Amino acid sequence: MLKSIPSNPRVEDVDNQITVDSWWTGAAKGGQEPLPYYHIMCLSQAIKARDQFSYDEKRGALAKTAFKDRIPVVAVQILAEILSTQNGDGTWDSNNRVEDTIRHAVLALLELASLPYTALLSIEIRDAISKGHKALSTRESVIPEGSQSHLRSVLDIHPDAIEEQLHADNKRTYSKRTENFHGFVEYFSNLDHIKSLPRVRIKACILEASLYRPFLKSARGGIFPSTASKEQDKYLDYIPIMWLLASASYRVSVPPEYLLDMMILSMWIFLTDEYMESKIIKLSPAEFRKFRKHVEDLYNEQQPEMSHDSGSSESGESSSLLLEAKSVFTAFAKHVHTYPRIISASPTDLLDLRSETRNYLLHHLQQLEDNLRLTHQPQPPPPAAPNQGPTASKRRVKFLTPRTSFQTWVHTSGAGHISGPFAWAFFACCMSGSPDLRDGQGDCFRTPRQKLMAHGMNAHYGAFCRLYNDYGSVARDAAEGNLNSVNFPEFFAEGDSGDEEGEEGRHAERAKGLLLGAARYERDCALGTAELLCRELEEGEGKVGRKLADRIRVYIGAGEQFSDMYLTRDVTNSVK
Numbered sequence: 001m002l003k004s005i006p007s008n009p010r011v012e013d014v015d016n017q018i019t020v021d022s023w024w025t026g027a028a029k030g031g032q033e034p035l036p037y038y039h040i041m042c043l044s045q046a047i048k049a050r051d052q053f054s055y056d057e058k059r060g061a062l063a064k065t066a067f068k069d070r071i072p073v074v075a076v077q078i079l080a081e082i083l084s085t086q087n088g089d090g091t092w093d094s095n096n097r098v099e100d101t102i103r104h105a106v107l108a109l110l111e112l113a114s115l116p117y118t119a120l121l122s123i124e125i126r127d128a129i130s131k132g133h134k135a136l137s138t139r140e141s142v143i144p145e146g147s148q149s150h151l152r153s154v155l156d157i158h159p160d161a162i163e164e165q166l167h168a169d170n171k172r173t174y175s176k177r178t179e180n181f182h183g184f185v186e187y188f189s190n191l192d193h194i195k196s197l198p199r200v201r202i203k204a205c206i207l208e209a210s211l212y213r214p215f216l217k218s219a220r221g222g223i224f225p226s227t228a229s230k231e232q233d234k235y236l237d238y239i240p241i242m243w244l245l246a247s248a249s250y251r252v253s254v255p256p257e258y259l260l261d262m263m264i265l266s267m268w269i270f271l272t273d274e275y276m277e278s279k280i281i282k283l284s285p286a287e288f289r290k291f292r293k294h295v296e297d298l299y300n301e302q303q304p305e306m307s308h309d310s311g312s313s314e315s316g317e318s319s320s321l322l323l324e325a326k327s328v329f330t331a332f333a334k335h336v337h338t339y340p341r342i343i344s345a346s347p348t349d350l351l352d353l354r355s356e357t358r359n360y361l362l363h364h365l366q367q368l369e370d371n372l373r374l375t376h377q378p379q380p381p382p383p384a385a386p387n388q389g390p391t392a393s394k395r396r397v398k399f400l401t402p403r404t405s406f407q408t409w410v411h412t413s414g415a416g417h418i419s420g421p422f423a424w425a426f427f428a429c430c431m432s433g434s435p436d437l438r439d440g441q442g443d444c445f446r447t448p449r450q451k452l453m454a455h456g457m458n459a460h461y462g463a464f465c466r467l468y469n470d471y472g473s474v475a476r477d478a479a480e481g482n483l484n485s486v487n488f489p490e491f492f493a494e495g496d497s498g499d500e501e502g503e504e505g506r507h508a509e510r511a512k513g514l515l516l517g518a519a520r521y522e523r524d525c526a527l528g529t530a531e532l533l534c535r536e537l538e539e540g541e542g543k544v545g546r547k548l549a550d551r552i553r554v555y556i557g558a559g560e561q562f563s564d565m566y567l568t569r570d571v572t573n574s575v576k
Contacts, residue, residue, distance in 0.1 A: 019043050023074045026255030026436055037094055037104035040078055044108035047075050072117055072211045073256050079112045080204030083124050090135030099139055106132040120181050120207050124200045181206060193564050194245060201248050209240035212263055219264050223331045224271040239266045246557030252550040261341055261430050269419045276364045280325055287322045292365055294326050298333050299358035329361065344433035344440035356425040363416035367483060374399050375481040396478050396508055399487040406488040410463050418469055420462020427555055437544055453533040460526035465559050467519035471512060472566025486511040530556045
């Protein structure tokens, strides 16, 4: 689309919506190749010129119309690309003449710098413009005479005036927003697996992540009722950051549309877990059996319409909670199977998604049953001294009646409960139905070898995600009575029945060490198989294979980001 822009454009001649939407879906780049900086400059000018931008001074927020147009996300992505690709000498790599590239990049930065939501990167913008100005000034003597007039727009910029202009344009930055932003930057910059990223890239990811939150809040209300948890859905702040840092860590460019699809999937997973543990657990045994049957019936039809009223035909004996639960997960089924990128997927990939969605919900119900069995089994005696160690209800206890061995559990219901197979089936359907990949013309993975590699990779992926998640929630699970990996007999020394010395005592630390070792093994297996799969796609399927491989890497990378975060903090809402 952008290649049709005339060589000397007027901003009003550019079809703003087409260019923004093309960037959003990935069509603007025509693949993976970076756009010429001239086109980036034109798009930046078009974004600046949009009269739909409005800023609510009282709320410090963009108008909803701007969010609908997707403009802020695109603008920040452009800004991040320019800032993170500038060379140390102030130039940018390009197939065009160096001087022209500097001019286009600097002019794009000037346009983007005046937008209210870019204020948090004003220091980086100022430095990049100053470096670009200096690089262009040193080349002034070798610039052909006929080109000098085109470059005056940058050469005439006085570096001392840049900071003053940025300060004036960005005076609408609010202290709370700035405080939250810098808190995230400091936290993620200090994580071992993120330290290799340039700080400007981390900051840009966190800024861009904040612009996805309204999309997630809008999608949240369509299925699950709001909760009054003290955490206030803090995972809505973390989910976008995880996906954007995954893309940055692998240094691949994927469309915002793909990222948003995966963010919504992540949110569904958090919300399902929360609803199951806060609402379904309260059903009576009889109602629990009815709810299980409802889940099975939703997916028993060969081609379900997902539109029948959930429970309205039952007698008045059903409680309001059971009726609500049926309604919620009927809506969940409809949302999943009518998702825009899903409906064009291949029949085989859709069949897998139907099966894994059903299994995902049933694994949740099995987890709830196991939680109750763990809670109601005979408890070891509490510590002799009441002030030493936690109470019995908060101590890690051995699960006396597991259904299977630990290793079988983690690769079946353990990984299923954490959504490993379900999320991967959703990913495959999105790729199968994506216009720039399979476009509904075949399965996501084409050959039996690819399918087996993808299945094997995801088996390890689901296991390591479960193990890291359990590592981060040992204390919360002990307090809430949830089955955790460390409750399995394999994590207890012979003769131990619980943590006599407290959650942070010797026994608990030994168990967590075993858990982390197992998690790292599964992670290594997943990453190794994923790289084999990605190389096969890249070598065998050209541009489409390379794009699919990049999206697989980002998918795996997001799991890594979440897993590494769980080593230091738990972002799940408390429900008990």
